[in-house]
Amino acid sequence: MVVVAGHESTVNVLGNAVLALLQHPDQLRQLRERPELMPGAVGGVPAI
Numbered sequence: 001m002v003v004v005a006g007h008e009s010t011v012n013v014l015g016n017a018v019l020a021l022l023q024h025p026d027q028l029r030q031l032r033e034r035p036e037l038m039p040g041a042v043g044g045v046p047a048i
Helices: 007-023 025-033 035-043
Strands: none
Touching: 007 025, 025 035
16 A cells, blocks of 8 residues: 555656646646756656
């Protein structure tokens, strides 16, 4: 049970992150053009 305890929350966070980028294509484009911004974007994912 402990092994899969974080599965649902992980799936939800990743899904919300993808949804946020799809809803804000300008931000997605910026991340694609400037991959050095990725650490900051990934660091902000749990706040979604």
